[in-house]
Amino acid sequence: MSIKDAIKKSVLQEFTDPAVTMGDIAAALGMAAVLALYIYLIYKLVTRSAFYSRDFNKSLAMLPVITAGILLAMQSSFVISLGSVGALSIVRFRNAVKDPMDLVFLFWSISIGIVCGAKLYALAILLSLVLTVLVFVLDLIPAAKSPMLLVMNGSDASVEAALQPILKQQAKAAHVKSRNLTTAGIDLIVELRPNDPPALVQACAALPGVQSVSLLDHDGQIRY
Numbered sequence: 001m002s003i004k005d006a007i008k009k010s011v012l013q014e015f016t017d018p019a020v021t022m023g024d025i026a027a028a029l030g031m032a033a034v035l036a037l038y039i040y041l042i043y044k045l046v047t048r049s050a051f052y053s054r055d056f057n058k059s060l061a062m063l064p065v066i067t068a069g070i071l072l073a074m075q076s077s078f079v080i081s082l083g084s085v086g087a088l089s090i091v092r093f094r095n096a097v098k099d100p101m102d103l104v105f106l107f108w109s110i111s112i113g114i115v116c117g118a119k120l121y122a123l124a125i126l127l128s129l130v131l132t133v134l135v136f137v138l139d140l141i142p143a144a145k146s147p148m149l150l151v152m153n154g155s156d157a158s159v160e161a162a163l164q165p166i167l168k169q170q171a172k173a174a175h176v177k178s179r180n181l182t183t184a185g186i187d188l189i190v191e192l193r194p195n196d197p198p199a200l201v202q203a204c205a206a207l208p209g210v211q212s213v214s215l216l217d218h219d220g221q222i223r224y
Contacts, residue, residue, distance in 0.1 A: 020075055024119060032068040032116040035128055036061040036109065043105050046135055056102065060109045067113025075117070147173065148197070150190040151214040152204060157186050159209045166207070167192065170200040185211065 040061040044052075108131055115124040150171075152159065160179070167174040171192040178189035194200045197215055204213045 032064040036064040063109035064113035068117040071117025149216040152188045153211045155185045155209040
């Protein structure tokens with residue numbers, strides 16, 4: 001036997017696990033499928049976004065099983081592991097992730113598949129429970145109240161000067177974000193934190209020369 005054949009044989013024996021039986025495969029894929037359904041239910045329960053996609057949620061449920069199957073195949077054969085690495089390295093995903101939490105669930109699904117493929121079932125269950133607790137606990141922590149947008153249309157530029165005393169009295173941290181002056185009048189967009197939104201709208205609408213007033217909430221999320 002040549003040195004090349006000896007090295008090849010030793011490498012194949014080192015990275016090939018003949019102990020992967022049909023029972024191990026069934027257990028790994030079964031645990032991955034159970035936890036995949038768990039992730040599916042948690043994602044459906046947690047997400048309240050108007051951009052909820054059922055197809056995306058189904059892909060989350062299939063990822064652990066696929067990943068576990070790939071990892072089991074890589075454990076059984078060194079040649080398959082090299083081929084899988086080469087094949088996966090050329091895969092490109094073009095779909096944009098609309099919500100950062102979607103990215104978290106993607107990593108969760110892939111991690112569960114890897115852990116189940118490594119036959120660390122206790123770690124997979126514990127990981128899922130810890131992440132579930134974190135998702136619900138962090139969701140209960142109140143976030144800082146986001147500022148609002150005051151949109152005003154006036155007949156002339158004097159409306160802005162008359163608006164300043166009202167902003168000092170009725171709102172905090174008021175900043176003019178947009179000022180558009182035309183022959184028809186002036187359009188103002190002010191970012192502020194109102195003390196009493198209805199009172200602020202009524203006070204602005206009572207100013208001379210004001211044609212319309214709108215107060216918008218822009219927290220960056222669209223929810224049901």
